[in-house]
Amino acid sequence: MVFLQEQLAPFIGQLVLKADGNAKNIPFDKIKEQVLTSIKTFGKELLFCFPDFAIRIHLMLFGKYAINHALNRALRLGLTFETGEINFYACDCRLITKPLDEVYDWSTDVLHASFNPDKAWQKLMSKPQRLICEALLDQEILAGVGNGIKNEVLFQSQIHPESLIGEIPEAALKNLILAGVKLSAEYLTWLQEETSKEHWQVYQQKICPRDQIPLRKEKIGKSGRSSYFCDKCQHLYLPDITE
């Protein structure tokens, strides 16, 4: 979302000339004639901020957007400014009238300057029986980490996705959080350079770059999201049942 935020930055300070779409509970008539004061992001959410309210956009899995052109599908939310337009499709749109600092805990956003790794670690440790591959996608712990980053950091850190949080050594878990923050920032650069696909080592790949053996691809945990991993070089941390 930070990537999109940067692309939309030229619209900040501009008046909305037209606002339309089929999104429910969005006051299109109220947005018109308002000045876009800023664009913020929180994890995978994009926030269009106006003087008295904000519009929250979440692209979900199938959301699309188009800048300065339209797609041939039902418009969810379209904003026309003096110098261009942004159109959103198949996304989730919400009106936020409370101050954003009350709604969002910025310290959980891996791309935010106030991200707090110790707090993330404590939140992870509060559910020690949870699978690490599921917890990494928890947007209340690590906002902004998506499925690609999840798979890549687990591979980098040599942790098997089915490991239980409470069984992972403290230092390894803390390093995993920091690796996630670092990779999220790098991923943003790759998006800007349009090279993101070249950098994935295991996500959507077939062969382990360390061992040159086939990777496994499985839907693990309740989230149903795919995990790509190597059984050989990613350690599975489980309770020692012989104790």
Ligand SMILES: [Zn+2]
């Ligand atoms: Zn391997």
